[in-house]
Amino acid sequence: MKKLFAFLICLQIFKPTFAQNNSLNVEQLQAEVKQGIKQAYNASVRIIAYNSELQSGVGGNFSGVVVDKKGHILTAGHAITPNAIYLVTFPDGRQVKAKGLGVIANADAGMLVITDKGKWPTAKMGWSSILENNIPCLSIACPGSLGLNNPTVRFGYISNKLHDNGYIQNTCLMEPGDSGGPLFDLQGRVIGIHSRIRDVQEDNFETPIDVFRKYWTVLQSPQNHTAFIPEDKFSPDKKAQEKPVPEIAALSSSFKAQNSELQQTVFAVKDSVQKASILCTLVNLKGLFPESDLSGKSFFISKSSEIGEYPTIEVVAGKFVSAKVLNRDEKNDLALLEVSMEINGGVALQSINTDSVSFEEVGNFLISPQPQKEGIMSVLGNRFLAIPKSPAAFLGLGVNFNTDTHKITVTAIYHEWTNGKAENIKKGENDIQIGDVLTRINNEPILTVDGLSKELSKHDIDQSVSLQYTKKSGNTLTKDVVLKHYYVAPSTSVDHFIEGKSQRRDNFKEALVHDGKLNPTDCGGPLYGINGKFYGINIARFSRTTSLAMPTKVIVQFVKESKIIL
Template structure:
């Protein structure tokens, strides 16, 4: 009898994840579970691009995941075509050619296979049938708003096994570029493939992994399946590991209430004469600046482009104190403020015991770390570290005034919008010429660089500074080629939320950063300028911008320290 009881207990341990033990919820243990199988899942998540007849990469990128040693890759049907050639890029930089196999548009499921010899990491496939709402999950793919060559991690949970659209719904944020990317359970098994989104951040639609199992044979045949599709018989291993739902997933920040309350003491609201509101971080500059400059003062770091010359800092009691602008770092969008009042505490920027990444070095093991963005008077935002040492190049929309996209059918980079400088807004140009650049024109080159992929234009723009000139070559429908010279100047373009696919909107200044950290915090544009902490207390940096539906940007702590040290104190 005793042996039977021991065996039963061992079986239960294999079914329920460690963080659900002892009848209580351990948020810290959940973080360990998130990181446990990241490396293998990460290594199997690939970035894919179309190849033209000359084997040249063209068009935009999308995502996929390798699921066996034969090189079969699962992806989205709307991203590929049968027998078409593709380039598959692994996170370690290795590149292999692949070809499209079967496509089933009705369920947005598709497959491709690597055609070159080699060995590559792959992830095991899970089972949709063992899932339940509130089971934690992880996205590892390549959002289109980033030019990062390594995938970005996001964390969430299964919200619905079958949404009204017929897809599985998760809260792992996705956007264009993520299409075809994998959704994993905490054991590193693929449980879904990214398909589509709505304007609501909680609506991220996934192709259930059982659909790939059901139509595996059909998907290995390189055709678009439209008629009756024979189904394979599914036989799940009786020992398949189950994961227990975590009801606390919808309010994880409550599991870190103590840390959040402590971090909250370091975040304050800043307002200017135009009633623009942004957050700021209270910083302790002891040891970084002359002692005489500290007496009777407190210092804050915030987002420069949102802080005017007449800024005021809101105190805990609601009173407003006028702030003096000490220094600005336009490259990193930082501003250092000073008020004539001493406030105890603040983030120690002089190598304190809880200051992380001062050296500017990063480790893979930090990916998936739970982070907290504290807010004044309310609960903070919990997120995970998704990527680091990422540069955000200049946007053609905000620096050239030329919005772009690409046509998936022919991989052409086309003009989707033209945006004037703020001083030109509202002026009607009566002298528009037939050869002027226009919407639907095809972009061919910037200076001497051919525009073949969606990475080319922003990468080239980032080589130039504001007020320098670049030349675009573009083609009309007739095929006639023209060129036009543009001066790079910031253009603040109002976002189209239906187009950008999320309600809160992006930050106005959100690009042209040399180095940022990426996390999936669902912050509003007015909630930037404040600090970002790991749950263990390490200071990661200053939240600087909402880049897109999936990504919030943070200026690393190492850059913050250099900014303060560069200030000339008199």
């Protein structure tokens, strides 16, 4: 049983909207998505267990949504304990405490109530019984992999209004940390609460909102309800029923005109030795360098960590030409490439607007064009984010918050990544091992995985941190650990999706987040809005829910600091 859990024309940066290929009005749909976000975003919260003694949140986060002025929060039953105290963070950064109320385990329904005084943004509750397949929906929750206080938006549709497991199935990507987060219709009404996933990305399941309506009274009692549970009576408002959008299951087919044009800026690139193929983006450097330096050449940007010393680029189908690496930006994982032939077009970097992305752009539809095939659709889920160092990639330690012991436990040991291969370093008996508990870093308590990552991000490669850890024997040891690069092998059981993450995917000062279902080999290509706006270059598949892109201002700065060699 599966686990639940592009020779070329020059692009303008801003263009009129492309013609659609069917009856679906994509601009209207995008406007409705953004209106739904506006209605629902502020009520979507991040939740973490609260340690009264330390006066701090501890462990891993989950999500929820505030649904009334009394401060009742709906969440997943598996995430809370009745009467336990939790720290709730609103998108604006305000933090309040809440108490766990009722739990109905077999429906995975749970409720909390805010105990601090104040006024809260709320979201309206919808009705799940009047849902239909192909109704658009939004997830606004806090993926655990990002470790952010503000939620991230994902877009999808109802694929099974009532799965045989009793849950709503939909295509909004979820992952651990999203548990308890709300699923909204485009009116911003809660129609489900995130419950569980499987390894297939389309398998995301929600507790129907009608479960909470049915057991509203019972859920206000702080206990685990397992016996006979009295039900509240309610009738759905059929006037509130949303209309299905049959075309939504093949939304990318609505953008054939965009795909045909944008496709001309994306190419396959591979190393002539390693034979690894990813993508690269054709860029036009006119205005940034003297014309004489550019004559007879073409330039591309791609993902540095996947580009060796001898790259080749597929300039036409089946024809690869040798490329030269002009510059690398290891901090942002970018490489500038040159080929000795002139290809017209590309992304005109001189005319790009490099201003910050505004919150109003969250929910915009995006396209990641692919060579010789349909592009990948997504929505902008968040603005510029810092992606900290992960313990796995820089300490060689897989860690997790153990919900039974409430401690940060080592779950995996990874090998050092040296000269393109993993080197197995022999460990001593007192070295950190699987099952050990991490207690302090640089003499500060380790309370969350997020906190550990943020502390690591204060240090560069080859610098050391002091780690305190407790062995299974009970002995507490302290060791200075040097930050290095470690190879983290893909693991479906850990990543929670079959396609897997990019090997280099963190330690970025700025990145854009979207929910494109990229494979690691899809990175290095461009990311556009449906109006042709160039948002940046896809740099990593970060997690089950998230792909990352280097924004335009980073791209332009990197190119300006590079040297074009005659």
